[in-house]
Every structure is written in structure tokens, then in C-alpha cells.
Amino acid sequence: MAQETRNAYGEKIAELIQKDENIVVLDADLTKSTKTIEAKKVCPERHFNAGIAECNMMGMAAGLAASGKTVFASSFAVFATGRAFEIIRNSICYPKLNVKVCATHAGLAVGEDGASHQSVEDVAIMRVLPNMKVFVPCDQYETKAVIEYVAKLNGPCYVRLGRGKVEDVYNEDTVFDLTKADVLRKGNGDVVLFAMGLMVQEALKAAEELDATVINVSSIKPLDEETILKELKAHKRAYTCEEHSIIGGLYSAIAEAKAKTDITVPITPIGVNDTFGESGKMKDVLKKYGLTAEHILEVVKG
């Protein structure tokens, strides 16, 4: 099946807010888009709309968390992480407060709204913050697992969610260990594809023809260096696949981990090449910017 990760978030947060009286959900005039409306439907008294005021929303989140609440704060990724960056830095990460920034409409898959709304730098700017943990689930099942996981963690977390439908990688019975990078497919030892978010599905498609190993890196921070470096070493060539700038995201995280070692396996980034996106249907935009299985094949085959 195909589902939007933001829908999975809405379902999960509605479930959690009923189970845990300590949870408060905040939004910034996008409750239907981010799906926090699902939490509002079942628990209106603990859902607050900050209005179109993302900075204030993050400040409110910090205050609520400083008073002991577990806070989920949502908006589009561009506004949640970009507009409110410095509030997240100084009022949430510095005091290590229990705020889960769950941002939807990340990446180029936003489509028609265009570059102003397509966040391709959110992972980079969240990853750089001390105390922040960063998760990029790839499908509905992993999203639900991540939301449940971050609700239990104490401290700031960033969860990157999407607007468009993505195919299932996992299923209802999957048992997740979110501290680990997940080896989804074992190849012939030649090529390894590290992927995050909706590029996991594309990497899996490309991997058939290449007989490549595919690894879903959904926890960008902390990074499971052990698995990643082990797999890197065991292959001849590595590629990172991300619907994000190749600066500061998955490629950077893995390259930084590798640089500390004596591993010489080359890593080639596949992602958004230091450019803004543009308007268009989701599939047209992803195709134009090379975020498809076909493009992965092209790059790997040379």
C-alpha cells in the first residue's frame, strides 16, 4: 500500500495524546495539512493553535516542556526548522527540553508550492544542533514507530515527514530498532546504497538490477556508525540517496563518520545538488531533480 507519512503521524499522535495526559500538541495554522487535527479531534483541550507564528509556537513548546509537558510541535519543515531555527536552538536544544518538532511537507515532494515551501536543508540545520536527535522515517509503519519512540525519549527530537504518498517498505508486524541503520537488502558486495526517507523506496527499486545492498538510515542523529562503517567496508562503492541537499544531510553524516577512519571506499552523493527546487507535480519534480530509481541506476552505472 501507499500512504503519506504525515497521515501516519496524525493517527499515531491521536492515539498517544489519549493515552498520555502529559502530551500537548501545537500547530501553526496547518492542522489539516500536518494532520495534528487528528489529535485535536480526540483531545481538543491539549491541542493549541499558535496561529501563523512559528517562532512563538516553538517558544510556547519550550515553556510547556520546561513545565514538564511532552510537546509535539508541527508545521511545514521550512517554517518549523527555518523560521523558528534560533528559537529551537536557544529555547529548546540549549536547555534540552522535551519538544518533538514533527515537521511535514519536507523535501521537493511538496511539489506545486515550489521552492519557498520545499525544505531541502532541514536535516542539516537540525542535525547541527547539540542535544537534537534527528529521524527520517521512510513509510507509514516506520513513522508510527518513530513517533512512539520519540515520545518516550527525553529531550529534543526532529522528525521529518512528507506530504506525498509513499509505498510501504515495512508492515504491521515489523519490529523496529530505531537505534540501528536497517539493512533492507543484501547485495553481491559491489554496491551499497544508503538511503533516507522516500529515497529508500527508490534505492530498493534500483537495487534489483544492481544487486546492491540497501540500508535505510532513518536515525540520522545519533548515527549508527557501527553498521554503516561495517557495510561501507564490505563494499566496493557506496552511494547516499536523499531527498535533501547533499550538503549537511545523509551524505555529510556518513562521509563525516567515514573520514574518521581509514576506510577508502568512495561515497557518491545522490540528492539535491545545492539548488532550490521548483513547482510541479511531485513525480515531475522528483524526476527533474534526479530523485528516482532511474537516476540512481544512471549514476551507479556511470
Next chain:
Amino acid sequence: MDNNELKKHALNIRRNIVTMVYNAQSGHPGGSLGCADILTYLYFEEMNITKDNVAGKNRDKFVLSKGHCSPALYAVLHEAGLMDEDLNSFRQIDSKLQGHPNMNYVDGVDMSTGSLGQGISCGVGMAIANKLDKNDNRVYVLCGDGESEEGIVWEALMAACHYKLDNLCVIFDLNHLQIDGDVEDVVGPLPLFDKAKAFNANTIECDGHDFDSIRKAFATARQTKGVPTVIVANTTKGKGVSFMENNYAWHGAAPKEEEYKIAMEDLKEVD
């Protein structure tokens, strides 16, 4: 230009707004229809913008701070003969008509917008530049009432008043609606008039669908010296399309075929 001619232009603009969003099956018809009369007046009467100077810098400027209403901006530029782009390419891949306006793609677009609240600050910068350059060009900024919830809007107005930017005119599109519903139910940004007044702006109220009222407001703004003007324009979101009027569900939704037909029927002639 008499009011009847303005109304005809506004009607064409509304038809194009709905058609663009229908073709793209994406975009924001409600707020675009609501500001169509104000944009018509700005481009056909108020601003010194022509086919000859549209590509240049020495003219009045307009910043669509509520950038999601790009259909209204593209449609008015088209209607005024200031832009050649194909309206049908709106929101499609490779088009210059981005979902939210890009100033590097279209000559008549004076600022790239889409992230709410920032356009008014940019307008303040442009007005200061005009003062530095000692020219008489004016700067117009259109903000949403929901948009006014962004703190930066008030930071910008504070600076505009402090620097006595009488060449700046900010219009608040008071349609009472934002994405999640009535602005007063969401977080309560009103009254905008009193707030702007408290910042010491020259504050004027007008009917955003009545060309006499709009004309009077802009004339007063132009004559006012030493302070910026804030026009609070009372408008109807979705104006002109029966089923879209005052319905926040049409903030960012595209009509289906049947709805499109009804809309075109509603926008058949000047009433």
C-alpha cells in the same frame, strides 16, 4: 479609468484566477479572488508601471507578502499586458509561474514571497532605498489578516513608522479567514486597525471591493506625509464565486470540473 472598466478587468482577472487553479489542480483561489479588486486598482490606476518600465527598477513596486495569492498577481500582470507567460503553465514543471512568486522569473514580480510575514519587511527595505535614492516611487505591500499573526509584520511596521516611510503603503486584506478557519477562532489577530494606529501609522479603512472606496484610500495614503499608511481593506474571501465566498475550505483547494463550470457561470458578467 472609470469604475466599469475596472470592474471588467477585475472580472477577467477572477476568471483567470479560477482557471489557473483549475488547470493546475493546485493553488489558492480564495485569497486570490478576494484581493482581485485591490490588485486591479493598483495596476490599472495607482502604480506608475507600464510595459516600458516593467523590467526596470525606477517605478512603483508591489510586494505580494501573502505570496500564496500568486494567481491574482499573475492574472493582473497578464490583464495589464505586463507579462507574456502562459497562465496555463502555472504550477507546472519548468514554468516561470511558480506556485509562490519568484522575482527572478517574471519582470513584474518585485519580490520573491511565499513565507508569510517577510514581504512587509522587504517592502520597508524598498521604501528606505527609495528615500536614499531620492526618488518619488512608492511601495505597496499586501498582507493577509492571518499573516498578521507573524511577529515580523509588526517589527516591520515599527521600523516603517520609525523611519517615517510615507512612501510605503501596507494593505491588510481583512477577509477574516485563514487556513484553520476564522482568524478570531485561530488566535485572534484583530483589530488590525487599532493595532496599526497604535504603531502611529496613518490608518485607513476601506471596502476592498468598492472602487470608489479603494480610490479614496490610496489617494489619502499618497497625500499623507511623514508616516506610512496602513489600509485595512474589508474583503470577502472567494469573492465572485458563489460557493467559495466566505468559505475557508477554498483557501487552498482546486475546483473539480462541475465546480469550475459553476464558477465560470458566476463570473460571466460584471454585476
